[in-house]
Amino acid sequence: MTLEALLVAARAGDARATARLVTIVENDEPEAAALVRATYREAGRALVVGITGPPGGGKSTLVAALVGRYRERHSRVAVIAVDPSSPFTGGAILGDRIRMRERFLDPGVFIRSLATRGATGGLSHATARVVDLLDALGHEVVLVETVGVGQEEIEVMRVAGTVCLVSVPGLGDDIQAVKAGIIEIADVLIVNKADRPGADQTVADLRAMQSLAAPRVGSWSPPIVRTTATAGDGVADVVDAVARHAAWSRASGDDTRRRREAARSAVETLLRELLTRRFIDAAGHQGRLDDAVAAVADRSSDPQTAVLDLLR
Numbered sequence: 001m002t003l004e005a006l007l008v009a010a011r012a013g014d015a016r017a018t019a020r021l022v023t024i025v026e027n028d029e030p031e032a033a034a035l036v037r038a039t040y041r042e043a044g045r046a047l048v049v050g051i052t053g054p055p056g057g058g059k060s061t062l063v064a065a066l067v068g069r070y071r072e073r074h075s076r077v078a079v080i081a082v083d084p085s086s087p088f089t090g091g092a093i094l095g096d097r098i099r100m101r102e103r104f105l106d107p108g109v110f111i112r113s114l115a116t117r118g119a120t121g122g123l124s125h126a127t128a129r130v131v132d133l134l135d136a137l138g139h140e141v142v143l144v145e146t147v148g149v150g151q152e153e154i155e156v157m158r159v160a161g162t163v164c165l166v167s168v169p170g171l172g173d174d175i176q177a178v179k180a181g182i183i184e185i186a187d188v189l190i191v192n193k194a195d196r197p198g199a200d201q202t203v204a205d206l207r208a209m210q211s212l213a214a215p216r217v218g219s220w221s222p223p224i225v226r227t228t229a230t231a232g233d234g235v236a237d238v239v240d241a242v243a244r245h246a247a248w249s250r251a252s253g254d255d256t257r258r259r260r261e262a263a264r265s266a267v268e269t270l271l272r273e274l275l276t277r278r279f280i281d282a283a284g285h286q287g288r289l290d291d292a293v294a295a296v297a298d299r300s301s302d303p304q305t306a307v308l309d310l311l312r
């Protein structure tokens, strides 16, 4: 199938064509640049919601419940599960898939897991390209789930217009510390498993952490929402909080600031990669690069001197 034919089918809601196109941008296949050129301008319309938090916190359960809610008002919803820890279809994602089986049967829902490392610009840029593509293909809501464990996962959340951080009662100090890094980018704080003892304490902990975190740009103060994702309790409140944040973001210009930041990061990353590739591709430069690397490795040169020499 040609790219044009795939695009026509995907825009009409064909899941197989959509999956094929996602693979092209995810793996940066040769047609990726043409595909991005053909679709990028149409993106920027979808509500993009990030869901992050510790493993086992109920993110996937919550995402499935949110999908149900969003489908009541939108014809097409996409879910991207980003799992950098599992390069293959690992246990966790397989589990999610089984749990999301119900949603799979709904042709208005597209579900995909991403685990790409080593793509141009890294995982966060691969995720951004996939989100833009799904947006351009007509998905009105795109939910991005990722485990909040490290810097790369936090970077992934920058694709979202609204970031939801899921916490659960009774977590240890190490997880609290993890949250401290993410709490600064969270727009909505969710205490899931509110059916369990300790939910009040978790809400209090989050309030305390909020007051310790660096003051936020603008006037948005992240609300704390309690959910029991398994029962669907509080899910409507999450939808509400996300809508209020999105409205605030548009009105305050915060969404423009986020878009600029994301665009700058995408352009600068690509520029860096293309300049490096061009330099290496130029006649004889691979050899010079290897020599420079060897010189830096055996300390007969230093990185700064070696790079300046290469550019000379």
Ligand SMILES: Nc1nc2c(ncn2[C@@H]2O[C@H](COP(=O)(O)OP(=O)(O)O)[C@@H](O)[C@H]2O)c(=O)[nH]1
Residues within 6 Å of the ligand: 053, 054, 055, 056, 057, 058, 059, 060, 061, 062, 192, 193, 194, 195, 196, 227, 228, 229, 230, 231
């Ligand atoms: N008691 C309780 N269990 C939940 C709730 N939400 C999710 N779970 C359970 O927690 C486990 C992990 O859920 P999952 O959605 O896979 O978490 P994820 O790793 O964050 O995506 C599953 O067994 C869920 O059924 C909840 O609100 N209350």
Ligand SMILES: [Mg+2]
Residues within 6 Å of the ligand: 059, 060, 061, 092, 096, 145
């Ligand atoms: Mg999950």
